[in-house]
Amino acid sequence: MAKSAGMRRSATFVSAFARGLQLIATFGPNAQRMTVAEAAARAGFDRAVTRRLLLTLVDLGYATTDGKQFELTSQVLRLGFSYLAAMGLDVRLQPHLDDLSRAIQESVSVSMLDGTDVVFVARSDAAGRQIASSVRIGTRLSAFITASGRMLLSMQPDEQVLALLRTANMRAMTRHTIVDRRELLATVQKARKDGYAVNDQETEEGLLGAAVLLRNRSGRAIASLNANSHIARVKKHQLVRDIVPKMQDCANRLSSLLL
Amino acid sequence: MAKSAGMRRSATFVSAFARGLQLIATFGPNAQRMTVAEAAARAGFDRAVTRRLLLTLVDLGYATTDGKQFELTSQVLRLGFSYLAAMGLDVRLQPHLDDLSRAIQESVSVSMLDGTDVVFVARSDAAGRQIASSVRIGTRLSAFITASGRMLLSMQPDEQVLALLRTANMRAMTRHTIVDRRELLATVQKARKDGYAVNDQETEEGLLGAAVLLRNRSGRAIASLNANSHIARVKKHQLVRDIVPKMQDCANRLSSLLL
Structure with a gap:
C-alpha cells in the first residue's frame, strides 16, 4: 500500500504515514466521532485503508472506538x-x-x-x-x-x-x-x-x-x-x-x- | 514494509504509520535536532526506514532539514x-x-x-x-x-x-x-x-x-x-x-x- 499514485511524491515518501497524519487532521469540530465510511469520505481514502489506519490509532492509544465510531484520545496532545x-x-x-x-x-x-x-x-x-x-x-x-x-x-x-x-x-x-x-x-x-x-x-x-x-x-x-x-x-x-x-x-x- | 515482526500487532496494523508517530514522539527536549542515525537509534528503527519517515515529515511540512539534521516544525501543534x-x-x-x-x-x-x-x-x-x-x-x-x-x-x-x-x-x-x-x-x-x-x-x-x-x-x-x-x-x-x-x-x- 506504500505507493498509490495520488500520494506518492518521491521514492522516499511513506504514503501510509502521510495518510495517517492526514487522517488525524481530518478530525475536527464538525467531525469529532466518525465511522470508517465518514472518515474515508472526509480524508479521500478508500475504506479499507481508512479502517486499517483508524485501527492502528486505536491500537496505539491515539483513538478509541465503540466498534462503529472512532474518536481521538487526549494522547494526541503529546505530539504537540x-x-x-x-x-x-x-x-x-x-x-x-x-x-x-x-x-x-x-x-x-x-x-x-x-x-x-x-x-x-x-x-x-x-x-x-x-x-x-x-x-x-x-x-x-x-x-x-x-x-x-x-x-x-x-x-x-x-x-x-x-x-x-x-x-x-x-x-x-x-x-x-x-x-x-x-x-x-x-x-x-x-x-x-x-x-x-x-x-x-x-x-x-x-x-x-x-x-x-x-x-x-x-x-x-x-x-x-x-x-x-x-x-x-x-x-x-x-x-x-x-x-x-x-x-x-x-x-x-x-x-x-x-x- | 508494512509487517515487520516487532511492530505488527494485528492484520490491520499499519506499521509505517505507527513507526512514524513513534518517530515524532522521539523528538524532545534532549533531541530537538537529530540526524538519521540519531533518530534511528532513539526510535529503534533501521536507518533506511527512519530516513524515509523523516523525509516524509519534511515533505508534509511537519519537519525541516538542512540535509543532515532534522527537526519538527510548529505544524505538529495542529495535531494536538x-x-x-x-x-x-x-x-x-x-x-x-x-x-x-x-x-x-x-x-x-x-x-x-x-x-x-x-x-x-x-x-x-x-x-x-x-x-x-x-x-x-x-x-x-x-x-x-x-x-x-x-x-x-x-x-x-x-x-x-x-x-x-x-x-x-x-x-x-x-x-x-x-x-x-x-x-x-x-x-x-x-x-x-x-x-x-x-x-x-x-x-x-x-x-x-x-x-x-x-x-x-x-x-x-x-x-x-x-x-x-x-x-x-x-x-x-x-x-x-x-x-x-x-x-x-x-x-x-x-x-x-x-x-
Missing part, C-alpha cells in the same frame, strides 16, 4: 506538547511571562509561525486585564496582520515573504487591517529594520499589539514574544518607547532557556 | 490543537474560565486524562494570584495525586482504576502525598460519590485543589474543571462549601459548548 517542550517553550517559560506581564501591566503571549498563520502557544494575563479575545492558546491568526507574525516573517528573505503573501488569504478584520500586499511587505521590512513589530488595531478595534523575537541559545529566532494593550491605556508611541524595551529585556533573559 | 477544538476545548472556553476565576478569586484550569496522567489544556489566572507552579498548559501530573485526575478516574469502573494503579509510578511530591494503592482507590471512589475531588497539598506544599467534571452536550465527561487555592487563604471545608458549587455552576454552563 512534546514539540513545545523540545523547543524549551514549556513550563519553564511561564514564570518569566508572568513577571513581564506584572511589570508592564499588560497581557503577554508567545506565538510561533506556521505557514501564513501565527499560533499562540503561551500566555500570561496582567492582573485585572483580560487578554484580547483573539489571543488564546491554540488560536491561529493571519501572520501578516499580527505584530508577532510580522516579526517572525521578518526573519525570512523578501522573496519568501512575497511567496507566502501570494498564497495568503487576506481578510480585513477591522477597518484598520492592511490587506494590500505591497503595504504588508513594507510592514515586514519595517519589523526587520526596527527589531520589533506593531499591530495597530488590525485584529481587533482598540487593540494595540507589539512583538519582539525570542531567540534560542544559538541565536536562532524560534518564536515571538507579544504584548497587548488598548488605545484607552497606551498610545502607540508609548508602547514602543516604554513597553518594547522591557519585552526585549525579557526576551534576552529567556534566550538561555530556549533550545 | 485540532483535537482540543474537536472537543470544544478551545477559544470558546476561555471567557468562561476568566469569569469563574474572577468570581472565586482563584486560578482555574481544565485538564484531561491521558493514561495515568492528567494533562492541563487551559488555564485562567485570578488577578494578583499566580497559578500554582505545577499547573501550566501541557503540564502532566500523576492522575492519582491530583483532584482533576481523581475526578476523571472516577468515571471508570473500579477494576479499570485498579489496573491503572498497578501500572502507575507512584512518587510522593510532598509529605502529604498519598501513595498507598488502597487509599488512592478510596480517594477515587469518594470523588465518584461526592461529585467533586480534592487535593490537599499532595502536589505542592500549601496548595489546595478542587475538581469537578466537565460534561459535553451528550452528558459524557470529557475533562475536569479545577480551582487552586492556598491554605493561607482558604480552609479545605470552605473550598468545598463556597467554591465547589460555583465550579459546578460553571461546568453546567460550559456543557452546551463541549462537543
Whole structure:
C-alpha cells in the first residue's frame, strides 16, 4: 500500500504515514466521532485503508472506538506538547511571562509561525486585564496582520515573504487591517529594520499589539514574544518607547532557556 | 514494509504509520535536532526506514532539514490543537474560565486524562494570584495525586482504576502525598460519590485543589474543571462549601459548548 499514485511524491515518501497524519487532521469540530465510511469520505481514502489506519490509532492509544465510531484520545496532545517542550517553550517559560506581564501591566503571549498563520502557544494575563479575545492558546491568526507574525516573517528573505503573501488569504478584520500586499511587505521590512513589530488595531478595534523575537541559545529566532494593550491605556508611541524595551529585556533573559 | 515482526500487532496494523508517530514522539527536549542515525537509534528503527519517515515529515511540512539534521516544525501543534477544538476545548472556553476565576478569586484550569496522567489544556489566572507552579498548559501530573485526575478516574469502573494503579509510578511530591494503592482507590471512589475531588497539598506544599467534571452536550465527561487555592487563604471545608458549587455552576454552563 506504500505507493498509490495520488500520494506518492518521491521514492522516499511513506504514503501510509502521510495518510495517517492526514487522517488525524481530518478530525475536527464538525467531525469529532466518525465511522470508517465518514472518515474515508472526509480524508479521500478508500475504506479499507481508512479502517486499517483508524485501527492502528486505536491500537496505539491515539483513538478509541465503540466498534462503529472512532474518536481521538487526549494522547494526541503529546505530539504537540512534546514539540513545545523540545523547543524549551514549556513550563519553564511561564514564570518569566508572568513577571513581564506584572511589570508592564499588560497581557503577554508567545506565538510561533506556521505557514501564513501565527499560533499562540503561551500566555500570561496582567492582573485585572483580560487578554484580547483573539489571543488564546491554540488560536491561529493571519501572520501578516499580527505584530508577532510580522516579526517572525521578518526573519525570512523578501522573496519568501512575497511567496507566502501570494498564497495568503487576506481578510480585513477591522477597518484598520492592511490587506494590500505591497503595504504588508513594507510592514515586514519595517519589523526587520526596527527589531520589533506593531499591530495597530488590525485584529481587533482598540487593540494595540507589539512583538519582539525570542531567540534560542544559538541565536536562532524560534518564536515571538507579544504584548497587548488598548488605545484607552497606551498610545502607540508609548508602547514602543516604554513597553518594547522591557519585552526585549525579557526576551534576552529567556534566550538561555530556549533550545 | 508494512509487517515487520516487532511492530505488527494485528492484520490491520499499519506499521509505517505507527513507526512514524513513534518517530515524532522521539523528538524532545534532549533531541530537538537529530540526524538519521540519531533518530534511528532513539526510535529503534533501521536507518533506511527512519530516513524515509523523516523525509516524509519534511515533505508534509511537519519537519525541516538542512540535509543532515532534522527537526519538527510548529505544524505538529495542529495535531494536538485540532483535537482540543474537536472537543470544544478551545477559544470558546476561555471567557468562561476568566469569569469563574474572577468570581472565586482563584486560578482555574481544565485538564484531561491521558493514561495515568492528567494533562492541563487551559488555564485562567485570578488577578494578583499566580497559578500554582505545577499547573501550566501541557503540564502532566500523576492522575492519582491530583483532584482533576481523581475526578476523571472516577468515571471508570473500579477494576479499570485498579489496573491503572498497578501500572502507575507512584512518587510522593510532598509529605502529604498519598501513595498507598488502597487509599488512592478510596480517594477515587469518594470523588465518584461526592461529585467533586480534592487535593490537599499532595502536589505542592500549601496548595489546595478542587475538581469537578466537565460534561459535553451528550452528558459524557470529557475533562475536569479545577480551582487552586492556598491554605493561607482558604480552609479545605470552605473550598468545598463556597467554591465547589460555583465550579459546578460553571461546568453546567460550559456543557452546551463541549462537543
